[in-house]
Amino acid sequence: MPALPVHGTAGREWNGHALRSLDADTRRRLVRDDRPYHHVMADQLPGAEPAPAADLAGLERAQPPAGADLRPRPLDPAEHGRAGPGAAGRLYRHHHPATRARQQRGLVLRLLGMSAAPLLRQVFGFDAFRPGQEEIVDAVAAGRDVLAIMPTGGGKSLCYQLPALMRDGLTVVISPLIALMRDQVRALTEAGVAAAALTSGNSDEENSEVLRALNARELRLLYMAPERLASGATIPMLRRAGVQAIAVDEAHCVSQWGHDFRPDYLRVGELRRTLSVPLAAFTATADAETREEIVKRLFDGAQPQSFLRGFDRPNIHLAFQPKDGPRRQILDFAAARRGQSGIVYCGTRAKTETLAGALNEAGLAAVAYHGGMEPDQRRKVEARFQREDGLIVVATVAFGMGIDKPDIRWVAHADLPKSIEAYYQEIGRGGRDGAPAETLTLYGPDDIRLRRGQIDEGLAPPERKAADHARLNALLGLAEATACRRVALLRYFGEEAAACGNCDICDNPPECFDATEAAQKVLSAVLRTGQTYGAGHVIDVLTGTMTDRIRQRGHDRLPTFGVGRDMAKPQWQAVIRQMLGRDLIRPDPERHGGLAITAAAHPVLRGEERITLRRDAMTRARPAVVVRTQVDEEDAPLLSALKAKRRALAEAARVPAYVIFPDRTLIEMAQSRPRTLDEMARVNGVGAKKLESYGEEFLRVIAGEVAPMHPARRALAGRASGDLFDRLAEAQARLMRGEDGTEKPLSVSNSALRRIAEDRPRDLARYLDAARLDRFGAAFAAEIAADPEG
Numbered sequence: 001m002p003a004l005p006v007h008g009t010a011g012r013e014w015n016g017h018a019l020r021s022l023d024a025d026t027r028r029r030l031v032r033d034d035r036p037y038h039h040v041m042a043d044q045l046p047g048a049e050p051a052p053a054a055d056l057a058g059l060e061r062a063q064p065p066a067g068a069d070l071r072p073r074p075l076d077p078a079e080h081g082r083a084g085p086g087a088a089g090r091l092y093r094h095h096h097p098a099t100r101a102r103q104q105r106g107l108v109l110r111l112l113g114m115s116a117a118p119l120l121r122q123v124f125g126f127d128a129f130r131p132g133q134e135e136i137v138d139a140v141a142a143g144r145d146v147l148a149i150m151p152t153g154g155g156k157s158l159c160y161q162l163p164a165l166m167r168d169g170l171t172v173v174i175s176p177l178i179a180l181m182r183d184q185v186r187a188l189t190e191a192g193v194a195a196a197a198l199t200s201g202n203s204d205e206e207n208s209e210v211l212r213a214l215n216a217r218e219l220r221l222l223y224m225a226p227e228r229l230a231s232g233a234t235i236p237m238l239r240r241a242g243v244q245a246i247a248v249d250e251a252h253c254v255s256q257w258g259h260d261f262r263p264d265y266l267r268v269g270e271l272r273r274t275l276s277v278p279l280a281a282f283t284a285t286a287d288a289e290t291r292e293e294i295v296k297r298l299f300d301g302a303q304p305q306s307f308l309r310g311f312d313r314p315n316i317h318l319a320f321q322p323k324d325g326p327r328r329q330i331l332d333f334a335a336a337r338r339g340q341s342g343i344v345y346c347g348t349r350a351k352t353e354t355l356a357g358a359l360n361e362a363g364l365a366a367v368a369y370h371g372g373m374e375p376d377q378r379r380k381v382e383a384r385f386q387r388e389d390g391l392i393v394v395a396t397v398a399f400g401m402g403i404d405k406p407d408i409r410w411v412a413h414a415d416l417p418k419s420i421e422a423y424y425q426e427i428g429r430g431g432r433d434g435a436p437a438e439t440l441t442l443y444g445p446d447d448i449r450l451r452r453g454q455i456d457e458g459l460a461p462p463e464r465k466a467a468d469h470a471r472l473n474a475l476l477g478l479a480e481a482t483a484c485r486r487v488a489l490l491r492y493f494g495e496e497a498a499a500c501g502n503c504d505i506c507d508n509p510p511e512c513f514d515a516t517e518a519a520q521k522v523l524s525a526v527l528r529t530g531q532t533y534g535a536g537h538v539i540d541v542l543t544g545t546m547t548d549r550i551r552q553r554g555h556d557r558l559p560t561f562g563v564g565r566d567m568a569k570p571q572w573q574a575v576i577r578q579m580l581g582r583d584l585i586r587p588d589p590e591r592h593g594g595l596a597i598t599a600a601a602h603p604v605l606r607g608e609e610r611i612t613l614r615r616d617a618m619t620r621a622r623p624a625v626v627v628r629t630q631v632d633e634e635d636a637p638l639l640s641a642l643k644a645k646r647r648a649l650a651e652a653a654r655v656p657a658y659v660i661f662p663d664r665t666l667i668e669m670a671q672s673r674p675r676t677l678d679e680m681a682r683v684n685g686v687g688a689k690k691l692e693s694y695g696e697e698f699l700r701v702i703a704g705e706v707a708p709m710h711p712a713r714r715a716l717a718g719r720a721s722g723d724l725f726d727r728l729a730e731a732q733a734r735l736m737r738g739e740d741g742t743e744k745p746l747s748v749s750n751s752a753l754r755r756i757a758e759d760r761p762r763d764l765a766r767y768l769d770a771a772r773l774d775r776f777g778a779a780f781a782a783e784i785a786a787d788p789e790g
């Protein structure tokens with residue numbers, strides 16, 4: 001990927017002048033021969049006093065008021081996606097001070113009519129397409145009808161946003177959730193793209209601003225909820241606005257059989273027919289029925305060009321643990337990831353509050369979230385989570401729909417999720433930026449009993465209940481897997497894969513043993529006690545433990561009494577849990593949850609089938625807490641300084657931190673330590689607009705970190721070792737990219753430099769790791785040798 005051709009310094013306007021200053025070669029590379037210059041971000045109006053609400057048709061006639069403050073207002077989650085046709089729209093507007101100043105000067109950010117790859121770099125700041133994106137972008141940009149199925153977090157949005165910038169005119173995006181639209185418009189605006197949303201329950205001045213921008217043909221992307229299509233005024237308005245393409249996000253909402261059915265999605269087909277422009281539909285739901293329905297409803301049955309991307313999310317680490325002091329397990333997991341954003345899912349509302357309290361007591365910032373909270377409280381939590389770095393939300397499954405925070409670093413389940421689909425959707429909220437994310441799912445016999453009970457006590461017909469039990473079995477099979485979890489997970493979605501190397505089982509292959517005899521003992525004890533008792537009593541029988549109940553029922557006279565003395569109670573618990581997971585035994589709702597054997601157990605009882613269980617799940621050893629950091633120790637102080645700067649900027653602009661820069665980008669900055677805007681532009685995630693808005697500020701932070709007055713250096717001020725420190729720092733800056741300046745950037749922390757300057761060691765090996773010893777060792781040794789004090 002060529003470097004972004006930035007010649008100027010901060011403050012330069014990205015207008016026609018900037019373009020003309022590009023060298024001829026770059027211009028040739030960027031300009032597609034058949035395209036003129038065009039606006040990427042057209043500029044926007046000064047604002048106005050709010051005017052009384054009016055419906056959309058009224059607004060179309062309204063003149064744009066002058067001087068409106070178009071900042072987003074907080075939203076009620078209750079209105080998400082429930083837009084009424086008469087409701088007014090809302091325009092989300094970027095209002096970073098720098099942008100506002102530029103708006104007032106009436107300047108226009110122009111880029112060239114560019115092809116996909118440079119736009120990806122320039123506007124979105126990404127170095128490469130994710131798997132599958134490029135083919136889809138090409139097809140959409142070529143004006144084909146497209147159906148693209150990609151997993152959650154796979155990067156579908158880009159597949160319509162980028163083509164929208166490659167073509168002239170407007171792309172209208174149908175999207176089901178206000179929160180999604182809001183986030184996307186905000187991110188696009190931040191990247192310098194003219195985008196807006198018409199959504200429900202909004203002020204009319206925002207609407208009139210959208211309509212003005214539409215009439216002036218300034219917008220490149222317009223988001224709207226499907227409900228808006230119910231208004232007769234909408235389609236004519238879109239026709240007048242010169243819509244060139246339609247994108248349908250979450251296209252499975254058109255399926256009547258799916259759980260997300262939104263009747264107004266059915267109107268999209270009519271929109272396509274009336275406008276007769278190409279349509280691209282996106283979803284993460286891959287099953288054949290849904291696909292067929294999308295083709296029928298959105299494309300009138302004409303087969304679009306289809307793309308089916310795999311379901312794998314390789315950056316997400318998968319792990320399950322049997323519950324063993326679950327609160328401690330969650331606290332340890334969270335504490336090891338201090339400072340990183342995470343979600344803990346809980347089975348009950350009450351638990352979200354107690355666990356959030358426990359996390360706070362442990363010094364971790366956590367808030368509870370559940371459906372029983374007041375809407376404005378929930379909204380506050382959502383906003384804080386989007387905005388703050390390293391906040392933990394402890395939530396029921398009510399949390400997550402519409403959360404598009406790309407830098408969630410971990411997701412933990414304090415209780416077993418409902419199904420594999422739910423599990424994958426919930427952990428899929430982690431690591432959407434493609435950087436590593438970790439997960440931990442806890443489960444125990446109580447979860448199994450609860451989930452089975454929910455199915456049995458539900459009102460579904462028997463076939464449906466059987467199917468639900470089978471689905472639960474699949475999840476339990478994943479929890480009790482003895483080989484790579486990802487293989488099991490992807491197989492469930494119909495994909496074959498090789499062992500992943502990124503799950504707890506690949507990390508530590510479990511020791512298994514032939515548990516046929518142990519299982520037979522359990523089954524026998526269950527049968528002989530009449531299939532009416534829970535695990536505790538069954539274990540008492542197996543281990544020959546004399547209790548009142550055993551005595552009362554005469555169970556000490558059973559032939560199975562004491563046949564399992566060879567194993568301790570926790571081991572029997574693990575066997576029973578794994579047998580529950582294999583659905584060999586099941587809590588029976590007719591008998592108050594007493595364990596009953598299933599048909600699957602018969603061959604085991606008869607000795608026709610052998611069964612293998614995990615041994616390690618039976619030992620109670622708790623895994624050591626390993627603290628995960630995002631960068632080497634040397635880069636950590638700079639990374640936190642960069643994060644602090646990002647937090648300040650985000651707060652000033654009232655946007656979430658990742659909208660300024662994602663973690664990944666700050667990490668790269670901390671590691672490569674750019675010194676000029678040119679170098680900064682090479683950092684992945686720094687597009688032209690962000691370079692202009694923030695480049696200098698972050699450069700200052702980076703420069704500050706290596707400046708003489710770093711605290712480590714300050715400690716040496718006025719001492720001879722301070723001089724050596726400076727020369728070491730100089731040597732490390734010179735060699736940062738190796739002798740010839742082409743190698744992977746490496747740096748040495750100021751605190752390490754200080755230790756070296758003070759100790760003047762002969763042997764640097766105790767101060768530098770192998771890579772740094774190799775890079776800096778000789779130069780440092782020379783500086784130490786040349787030091788008069790030494």
Ligand SMILES: Nc1ncnc2c1ncn2[C@@H]1O[C@H](COP(=O)(O)OP(=O)(O)OP(=O)(O)O)[C@@H](O)[C@H]1O
Binds near residue numbers: 127152
């Ligand atoms: N080529 C890329 N390089 C790096 N990051 C990318 C790239 N494409 C997309 N992303 C990032 O990946 C994240 C997920 O993208 P997006 O929201 O489009 O996913 P999605 O497929 O729509 O998922 P969902 O089904 O949950 O809506 C976003 O943070 C986005 O910025």
Ligand SMILES: [Mg+2]
Binds near residue numbers: 156157249
């Ligand atoms: Mg999406």
Ligand SMILES: [Zn+2]
Binds near residue numbers: 499503504
């Ligand atoms: Zn694996």
